[in-house]
Amino acid sequence: MAIARDLSLMSVQTVPKSSSLDSRNPVLGMPVFYGGLCCRGGKLKGNSGIGIQAAVQMGAEESEGPLHLKGLRGVLGFDVVSEGELKEKGCLGMRKTKLVCTIGPACCSMEDLEKLALGGMNVARLNMCHNERGWHRDVIRKIKRLNESKGFCVSVMIDTEGSQIHVVDHGAPSSVKVEGGSIWLFTVQKFEGSRPFTVQANYEGFSEGIELGDELVIDGGMARFEVIEKIGSDLRCKCTDPGLFLPRAKWSFWRDGKLVWRDYELPTLSTKDLADIEFGVSEGVDFIAMSFVNDSNSVRYVKNYLSTKSCKPTRVLAKIESFESLQNLEEIIEASDGIMIARGDLGVEIPLEQIPTVQVEITRVCRQLNKPVIVTSQLLESMVEYPTPTRAEVADVSEAVRQYADALMLSGESAIGLHGQKALSVLRTTSIQMETWGREANQQSLLHQYQVGVSLLDRIAEQICNCATEMGEALAARLVFAMTIQFEDYEAFFEGESMEVHRQILDPGVTPDWDIEGEVLTDRKMLLEKAANKLGVDAIFVYTKQGYMASLLSRNRPNPPIFAFTNDESTRMALNLHWGVIPLLVDLSDDMEANISKTIDLIKTRGMLKAGDAVLVVSDVLLTRVAPMAFQSIQIKIIA
Ligand SMILES: Nc1ncnc2c1ncn2[C@@H]1O[C@H](COP(=O)(O)OP(=O)(O)OP(=O)(O)O)[C@@H](O)[C@H]1O
Numbered sequence: 001m002a003i004a005r006d007l008s009l010m011s012v013q014t015v016p017k018s019s020s021l022d023s024r025n026p027v028l029g030m031p032v033f034y035g036g037l038c039c040r041g042g043k044l045k046g047n048s049g050i051g052i053q054a055a056v057q058m059g060a061e062e063s064e065g066p067l068h069l070k071g072l073r074g075v076l077g078f079d080v081v082s083e084g085e086l087k088e089k090g091c092l093g094m095r096k097t098k099l100v101c102t103i104g105p106a107c108c109s110m111e112d113l114e115k116l117a118l119g120g121m122n123v124a125r126l127n128m129c130h131n132e133r134g135w136h137r138d139v140i141r142k143i144k145r146l147n148e149s150k151g152f153c154v155s156v157m158i159d160t161e162g163s164q165i166h167v168v169d170h171g172a173p174s175s176v177k178v179e180g181g182s183i184w185l186f187t188v189q190k191f192e193g194s195r196p197f198t199v200q201a202n203y204e205g206f207s208e209g210i211e212l213g214d215e216l217v218i219d220g221g222m223a224r225f226e227v228i229e230k231i232g233s234d235l236r237c238k239c240t241d242p243g244l245f246l247p248r249a250k251w252s253f254w255r256d257g258k259l260v261w262r263d264y265e266l267p268t269l270s271t272k273d274l275a276d277i278e279f280g281v282s283e284g285v286d287f288i289a290m291s292f293v294n295d296s297n298s299v300r301y302v303k304n305y306l307s308t309k310s311c312k313p314t315r316v317l318a319k320i321e322s323f324e325s326l327q328n329l330e331e332i333i334e335a336s337d338g339i340m341i342a343r344g345d346l347g348v349e350i351p352l353e354q355i356p357t358v359q360v361e362i363t364r365v366c367r368q369l370n371k372p373v374i375v376t377s378q379l380l381e382s383m384v385e386y387p388t389p390t391r392a393e394v395a396d397v398s399e400a401v402r403q404y405a406d407a408l409m410l411s412g413e414s415a416i417g418l419h420g421q422k423a424l425s426v427l428r429t430t431s432i433q434m435e436t437w438g439r440e441a442n443q444q445s446l447l448h449q450y451q452v453g454v455s456l457l458d459r460i461a462e463q464i465c466n467c468a469t470e471m472g473e474a475l476a477a478r479l480v481f482a483m484t485i486q487f488e489d490y491e492a493f494f495e496g497e498s499m500e501v502h503r504q505i506l507d508p509g510v511t512p513d514w515d516i517e518g519e520v521l522t523d524r525k526m527l528l529e530k531a532a533n534k535l536g537v538d539a540i541f542v543y544t545k546q547g548y549m550a551s552l553l554s555r556n557r558p559n560p561p562i563f564a565f566t567n568d569e570s571t572r573m574a575l576n577l578h579w580g581v582i583p584l585l586v587d588l589s590d591d592m593e594a595n596i597s598k599t600i601d602l603i604k605t606r607g608m609l610k611a612g613d614a615v616l617v618v619s620d621v622l623l624t625r626v627a628p629m630a631f632q633s634i635q636i637k638i639i640a
Pocket residue numbers: 102103104105127129130131159291344345410411412413415416
């Protein structure tokens with residue numbers, strides 16, 4: 001056994017106080033509620049500060065007698081990349097920000113996919129706008145084969161095309177230069193190939209409501225035109241700001257500095273999107289990113305649709321890329337399993353200078369509402385061609401990491417770029433650098449009090465996770481001390497009765513003057529050292545079925561990595577997107593102590609934890625055998 005002894009298991013009831021309304025903590029103008037654990041002045045209060053267990057009886061089913069000890073299979077579903085990173089950098093040095101790569105012609109071979117997986121790709125994105133389903137099937141299967149044969153854990157996301165109305169095509173394979181003063185025809189006529197100064201609009205009604213003098217902006221500012229003539233549904237336009245037309249460029253119309261907003265009443269999901277989603281389900285993808293979500297109804301529709309197609313949950317991510325989606329942001333975030341800030345299309349619909357503040361706001365609300373958020377588009381755009389990023393691009397990536405986005409995504413950089421693997425490595429090293437700085441310079445921003453849980457169980461889980469993180473960061477050392485010197489009354493310890501002892505322990509310049517003997521001495525010394533160095537805990541372990549508890553821990557952005565043990569494959573793959581979570585697939589038994597011992601043993605055996613490391617253990621596994629009980633607890637374990 002790797003566990004020296006159980007340093008916790010003192011129980012305290014975690015009955016949330018009744019929620020209180022606090023209008024000082026608004027989320028996008030909404031009043032917010034928070035409840036409270038018995039916690040005072042930053043210290044856990046109650047009968048103990050060491051461990052918290054909450055057992056909530058769910059119903060009155062017949063007891064089945066003693067818990068059946070199924071035991072774990074002994075196989076730890078650790079992916080090779082996390083394992084390598086952990087061995088190389090240690091717990092605290094592990095990268096927390098997740099990385100998503102768009103797969104395209106430049107990186108779809110088995111070799112390239114393997115290189116991306118080795119480079120830290122957590123999620124592979126396939127944009128259904130491009131290529132045939134056969135191509136996508138081939139890529140998905142390659143990724144699954146790599147996961148199985150080489151021990152990676154790369155999740156797969158498909159991204160729907162959506163009812164995109166704002167696409168124009170000049171017909172040429174690469175970009176076309178637009179000279180100032182040149183006159184162009186934007187037409188609904190269909191023709192093959194390219195015609196000089198002519199672009200095809202992909203939507204017949206594209207010019208409805210447009211007036212002479214309106215401004216036509218390409219790709220958020222790649223070129224600008226003035227509408228000078230309407231010819232039926234076509235528009236003749238004069239270039240006022242020269243630039244470039246990329247293939248499948250996006251356009252928007254502006255009048256008096258404001259977006260000309262038109263309700264095209266197009267469904268968020270086209271028939272093709274639904275067929276693509278069905279295809280994704282049949283191929284067992286983990287995420288579906290929905291393009292052009294405007295409200296929460298379409299997200300709910302897809303979630304219902306998915307539940308009729310498969311019993312395996314597929315997570316639905318809403319892409320925020322339209323003006324309308326910003327108007328309905330909170331309800332969309334609440335309805336979805338995660339968010340993608342699609343800055344590419346968003347930059348077509350809102351002025352570019354608003355993108356940074358919108359990004360800050362979306363990442364903040366996602367964290368409050370406990371939904372993972374991906375920042376995408378043009379993070380390292382210059383690397384599509386060049387082997388090094390610009391300073392500004394690195395600053396943009398760093399800022400997204402500083403804002404605690406769960407994930408960063410490469411688009412063209414990996415899909416069609418010349419330096420995809422290098423771009424991934426830039427994301428990785430920049431993330432680690434910023435995370436390290438944030439930790440060492442103590443720059444972490446605390447989570448604004450906001451309660452997401454509605455049911456009693458969810459609220460307890462949330463409070464446990466908030467407290468666990470607080471313990472991990474600040475109190476762990478003190479709690480470990482309290483346990484080590486075997487205080488009966490921890491409250492008294494914290495309230496001052498033993499503050500002198502406490503001061504002596506914490507002050508590295510003072511030699512503690514109490515009697516310590518024999519074997520216990522080693523143990524105590526080890527713990528004292530840990531506390532004196534103010535290291536806190538080294539890792540957080542969470543045992544979770546659907547990932548909720550793991551996501552709540554991640555939401556607090558703790559310094560130690562969160563090892564999330566689950567026996568559900570879809571939970572494992574979904575947790576891949578959550579900040580700081582290392583999902584592991586294990587066979588969980590009903591005996592939580594057995595789960596804990598076994599997983600600590602396994603991780604220690606593989607050299608990923610060592611004697612003296614402190615692990616904060618959080619669990620929310622539903623016990624069904626004796627009686628349907630939700631067993632939620634926090635404990636601290638010291639590895640022997
Ligand atoms: N499967 C693919 N096949 C060919 N080209 C691709 C593929 N996936 C992406 N690309 C190319 O890589 C670039 C970036 O891809 P990405 O999907 O992120 O952009 P996009 O098409 O603008 O996205 P969206 O349509 O969701 O706004 C695009 O220029 C696209 O042409």
